[in-house]
Amino acid sequence: MRFVTAALAAFLTSPLAAQAQISDNLVKIGILNDQSGLYADFGGKWSYEAARMAVEDFGGKVLNAPVEVVTADHQNKPDVASTVARQWYDVDKVDAIMELTTSSVALAIQQLTKEKKKINMITGAASTDLTGKACSPYGFHWAYDNRALAVGTGGALVEKGGDTWFFLTADYAFGHSLELETGRYVQSKGGKVAGAVRHPLSASDFSSFLLQAQGSRAKVIGLANAGLDTSNAIKQAAEFGIVRGGQRLAALLFTLAEVHGLGLQASQGLVLTEGYYWDLDDQSRAFAKRFQERTGRMPNMVHAGTYSAVSQYLKAIQAAGTDEADAVAKKLHEMPVQDFFSKGGKVLPNGRMIHDMYLFEVKKPSESKGPWDYYKHLSTISGEQAFATPKESGCPMTQ
Numbered sequence: 209m210r211f212v213t214a215a216l217a218a219f220l221t222s223p224l225a226a227q228a229q230i231s232d233n234l235v236k237i238g239i240l241n242d243q244s245g246l247y248a249d250f251g252g253k254w255s256y257e258a259a260r261m262a263v264e265d266f267g268g269k270v271l272n273a274p275v276e277v278v279t280a281d282h283q284n285k286p287d288v289a290s291t292v293a294r295q296w297y298d299v300d301k302v303d304a305i306m307e308l309t310t311s312s313v314a315l316a317i318q319q320l321t322k323e324k325k326k327i328n329m330i331t332g333a334a335s336t337d338l339t340g341k342a343c344s345p346y347g348f349h350w351a352y353d354n355r356a357l358a359v360g361t362g363g364a365l366v367e368k369g370g371d372t373w374f375f376l377t378a379d380y381a382f383g384h385s386l387e388l389e390t391g392r393y394v395q396s397k398g399g400k401v402a403g404a405v406r407h408p409l410s411a412s413d414f415s416s417f418l419l420q421a422q423g424s425r426a427k428v429i430g431l432a433n434a435g436l437d438t439s440n441a442i443k444q445a446a447e448f449g450i451v452r453g454g455q456r457l458a459a460l461l462f463t464l465a466e467v468h469g470l471g472l473q474a475s476q477g478l479v480l481t482e483g484y485y486w487d488l489d490d491q492s493r494a495f496a497k498r499f500q501e502r503t504g505r506m507p508n509m510v511h512a513g514t515y516s517a518v519s520q521y522l523k524a525i526q527a528a529g530t531d532e533a534d535a536v537a538k539k540l541h542e543m544p545v546q547d548f549f550s551k552g553g554k555v556l557p558n559g560r561m562i563h564d565m566y567l568f569e570v571k572k573p574s575e576s577k578g579p580w581d582y583y584k585h586l587s588t589i590s591g592e593q594a595f596a597t598p599k600e601s602g603c604p605m606t607q
Contacts, residue, residue, distance in 0.1 A: 351513025360481030
């Protein structure tokens with residue numbers, strides 16, 4: 209009997225026992241995002257590469273089980289994304305879905321993930337509903353959100369005298385949320401919202417929308433859109449002489465990827481908020497150098513945030529001793545986030561990971577020292593200031 213007990217104890221502490229706690233003896237992570245549309249550089253295949261880097265840096269295994277990363281293009285369509293996610297969960301045995309650029313997609317997948325009792329970690333979508341009214345015990349929002357963008361970019365421009373705003377808004381969940389959050393913050397600082405106009409996703413002609421914004425005479429035109437929509441709106445605004453006429457453009461969600469695509473000549477002077485910049489410190493530069501060697505480009509906050517989310521997920525599995533979703537979610541809520549992306553980050557009860565955000569101004573071409581040297585760091589916004597509290601969020605789990 210002693211021999212049997214000793215043998216059992218030895219087995220329970222062996223690598224085989226650890227692997228037995230992993231479903232299917234494989235941890236599979238899905239990166240689901242836009243890889244062919246207006247957000248292809250914002251996240252796209254570059255987020256997939258960041259996820260693969262995280263897995264490789266973790267050693268390619270967790271609890272002695274191999275880790276695999278799969279990816280798919282959701283085309284910014286919730287129905288397409290839901291079909292892929294169901295296939296992944298029901299047939300391909302994917303354990304967690306991450307990135308999820310496009311808020312309408314992220315909201316749909318978070319609901320499905322909740323039903324399936326899986327994990328999702330969002331780095332590409334921005335809607336605060338994800339940790340608000342649509343929060344989930346299995347859902348985590350990682351890199352940024354519309355509240356942080358409103359506090360950063362919106363707050364900075366109001367403080368510089370931009371106290372009247374008109375919004376040019378992408379007509380879906382993300383744009384609506386960004387307009388609402390920024391307008392609310394502008395008004396809390398004593399500013400006014402003069403109006404808004406909404407445009408379809410992937411619009412090619414912004415002329416009628418920009419004319420309405422110009423006619424509002426608001427000091428700031430808030431671009432509550434992202435990706436190529438923002439870039440195209442900025443280009444066309446230049447043709448109408450909007451900035452020369454005295455109004456200011458606020459690119460509320462604009463990252464290094466879009467600045468690179470638009471160029472410094474057109475982007476110079478824009479104030480924006482990101483959760484990461486490659487030249488902030490030695491750790492940021494070290495990751496960025498490896499990412500650039502692999503992809504030929506520098507990462508933005510979505511790519512860096514995806515690396516962080518995948519790494520933290522694997523750490524949570526390691527700490528839980530299993531990939532079972534409830535146990536992993538518990539560890540994700542308990543564990544601090546300490547990496548190049550987030551120093552001392554923490555996950556709130558509603559799934560929001562809070563960390564410092566950064567306010568930047570895009571350099572003039574004459575100020576840039578070389579490729580990708582695009583930002584001047586204006587200020588750091590603490591996580592407590594940037595993100596809503598659980599009570600403020602409206603998450604049913606925290607009320």
